Amino acid sequence: MLQKLQNHINENFPFLNGKRLLIAVSGGIDSMVLVHLLHHLKLNISVAHCNFNLRSGESDGDETFVNSECNHYNIKLFVNHFETKEYADLHKLSIQVAARQLRYDWFNEVLEKEGFDYVLTAHHLDDSIETFLINFTRGTGLEGLTGIPQQNGKIIRPLLIFSRKEIENYAKENDIKWREDSSNASDKYLRNTLRHNVIPIFKELNPGFSDAFQQTLENLQQAHSMVDDASRIVYRKVVEDVNYQKRINLTELMVLPNYQAYLYQWLKPFGFTAWNDIYDLVAAQSGKQVFSEHYRLLKDRNELILAEKNELESEIFPVYEDKENLNVPLKITVCNKGDISLEQKGCIFVDKDTLKFPLTFRKWEEGDYFYPSGMNGKKKLSKYFKDEKYSLIDKENVRILCSENEVVWIVGKRADRRFLANETTQTIIKIELK
Known part of the structure; x- marks a missing residue:
């Protein structure tokens, strides 16, 4: 596994060599294996640990454990404590979404303040499979079926080529210590339900399920890349950027047999979800609008106009x-x-x-x-x-x-x-x- 990761980094992330890397470490098996691997590859790493104060003494125990292991490896540790439940209630978010926001916001702060180049997380192939199935059950476009990206800006996920089983075997073979998160045993969350009850059935039906799924994800990612390329080419012909607005020419758009797919591709980054309303807007009378949280899409004569919601008050x-x-x-x-x-x-x-x-x-x-x-x-x-x-x-x-x-x-x-x-x-x- 060590050599496989080395080859993977050399081929896909050669820019990591010589950089200052911040490793997101919970204390679980995945992140502890990542620390062990990168330490033995002699990369310049430090560790960031989030104490979300969600599991009483367990959360503090995780922090103590991560601190002990960093001392063992002689790795610098950064720790932050969050009042996650209060944050979730205040912003009307689920605990999972709140924790994710707090975590990545803090990682970006440490990245900038301490001069790190990248944040590395321990997401693996099974995490990507679970994400695929979650998006599949909720309804999604092609991008939702491509799994977790290997890189998103300065976030790198080098373990996505490994299955959970490979990580478990490596941990046992190298006598790596880790902490079990008791919440992982609960089926309260959809991800855990899929992990415990659904994915094992696929693996029982097909012992090579993980490898086959990884190939499927690669095929879907290539297809999504082609969709992005086509979308950009058509965008230049159909959409005009004018004064912080995007104006979609409906005459040009409607000659395309799959115009709805292009609208979806162009508008999804702006938070829209009412897709049927957007598709109906094409034939609606002028003045009709569809809103997302921060944007509006207006039918105006022969155009759809995308613009930010007007936040300037009517004060004098x-x-x-x-x-x-x-x-x-x-x-x-x-x-x-x-x-x-x-x-x-x-x-x-x-x-x-x-x-x-x-x-x-x-x-x-x-x-x-x-x-x-x-x-x-x-x-x-x-x-x-x-x-x-x-x-x-x-x-x-x-x-x-x-x-x-x-x-x-x-x-x-x-x-x-x-x-x-x-x-x-x-x-x-x-x-x-x-």
Whole structure:
């Protein structure tokens, strides 16, 4: 097993040699075998242990054991204590999800603070099989059937090529000590139910189940890689990234016989789960929306527009001439006539004498109107947005700058001609987006 791991690292993770590695160690058989292996491969390792305070004296016993073994190996140990149940209750998470968040957040902190290059965990082939079956029972796309990735950023899982049986045999052959987690014996969690009651049946039916499944995972991973490649190629033809939005051209999309698969591939990273609603959105009338926790997908004419939910409150912010303007992305400076340039975007040059400070920065409202520069007469902002073919999201993101109740600027878009500097202006003010 030691030589197999050495070959695996040389072939797939040669960059680990000479790096500072932080090993996630619970005290269980998997992580203790990983420590033993990497120690004997003479890699530069330290250990991180999480005490989640979930099993009373057992958790403290695990910490004591890991500390003792690190002393034995002369390995530096980092320990953190978590109030996991309180965190789970506060954030409305399951204990497992809460522990995972706490664990990886802390690993990243140690990584950055202490100058480690990678975190290594002891996930193995059976963990990947269990993950496959969990995702399979809950409903998933192809990516959910590819098991646990060998690398995710700075997280490396070098034991995924080994089965639980191989790890157990290695531990016994090398007289490696470990701690048993009593919660692993309980079928309270789906993962344990699969481990104790389902996977043994597969192994009984096919003694070579683990090897066959590993080959299946490799095939699925290759298929998923091809899907990613195709998705990126089609994305460039169908999706346009504009002003922090993604605009999906429905004319281009709908000529694809499997357009739903592409939508799933593009939108799943943004937390969407109501896939039938999203697929129905393609044929819906303009203005219909589907939401995830942080994003929205809007049908607008011949596009689907993906954007973040608008978190900016509808407050009115004051804009001062002579002091810092908080919460407002505007800069105000006095300038000379020679500084005026019609070529500059994102700014306007106005006559100071026409303004009454403080100005106000706010969302537009129904009934707002202005006198568009370059035109005669006045126009309601709602009519301006319609003429400019603004989507619902575009309109929600618009902010206006006002002097008292009169619009000075549709910020970043169009100025009101009543306030613009001219040849008789005594003091010119430049207002620009930061």
